[in-house]
Amino acid sequence: MGERPRVYKTEGIILRRRNLGEADSIFTVYSDREGKFDAVARGVRKARSHMRGHLEPLTRTRMMIARGRSIDVFTQAETVTSYRAIREDLERAAGAVYCAELADRFTAEHAPQDGLYALLIDTFDALEAGAPLHTVRFFEVSLVALAGYELQLDACALCGARLPEADTLLSATAGGLVCGPCRAGAGGGRVVSIRAVKVLRHAGRAGIDSFAALDLGEALARELQAALGDVIRHLLEREPSAGRFVDDVSRLPVGATLP
Numbered sequence: 001m002g003e004r005p006r007v008y009k010t011e012g013i014i015l016r017r018r019n020l021g022e023a024d025s026i027f028t029v030y031s032d033r034e035g036k037f038d039a040v041a042r043g044v045r046k047a048r049s050h051m052r053g054h055l056e057p058l059t060r061t062r063m064m065i066a067r068g069r070s071i072d073v074f075t076q077a078e079t080v081t082s083y084r085a086i087r088e089d090l091e092r093a094a095g096a097v098y099c100a101e102l103a104d105r106f107t108a109e110h111a112p113q114d115g116l117y118a119l120l121i122d123t124f125d126a127l128e129a130g131a132p133l134h135t136v137r138f139f140e141v142s143l144v145a146l147a148g149y150e151l152q153l154d155a156c157a158l159c160g161a162r163l164p165e166a167d168t169l170l171s172a173t174a175g176g177l178v179c180g181p182c183r184a185g186a187g188g189g190r191v192v193s194i195r196a197v198k199v200l201r202h203a204g205r206a207g208i209d210s211f212a213a214l215d216l217g218e219a220l221a222r223e224l225q226a227a228l229g230d231v232i233r234h235l236l237e238r239e240p241s242a243g244r245f246v247d248d249v250s251r252l253p254v255g256a257t258l259p
Contacts, residue, residue, distance in 0.1 A: 032117035152176030172234035
């Protein structure tokens, strides 16, 4: 195999940033071809920086990067989509930040995951177009499947038996829905309503637009958020930082903005 090029071009979503020194920042990017990686932007926090504004979290950016000994360096950056509508809506911004954190935590450095970049773009595009926050549930179900932990929703995750049309235990430990006789061996979980079960199954089969168009109602949306939150916490073995942000935002009055 030949040597990797000293300078490469790619397109990616900026997942997060960390400031370095007085003027530099390190950005974590998820790219279709490169996977997740960190790169530093020299002087990006200076007012005259030509990359300032093109490298911001939740931005889809076309970039040129030079490989460095310890960390790669941005040499050019151009915004593809700024997702301005997301940034101007606190609820949608919270959902997008949460999706970005999950993409970061479920991936390893320089290990592209088939379908994840498209899932990020589809989710951000939907939120930008005004899709409701429950669209994030589609992202969670799809991300878990892409990461190799697809939930068993069509039969008991432990014994494979057909599930009745009834409220059912969703067990993160077991890896999906669990029938009544197997509950004792499921290692815990949360009983979800038959409506929630149907929505979860729809998320695994439908496209994002079809899922976003569902009229869930507040109670069902909160039930799904809590149930999938259990799954995410189990897989990550921690609470996502942005998860608390989403919870806090969901409790604010309609129309609230950042202080």
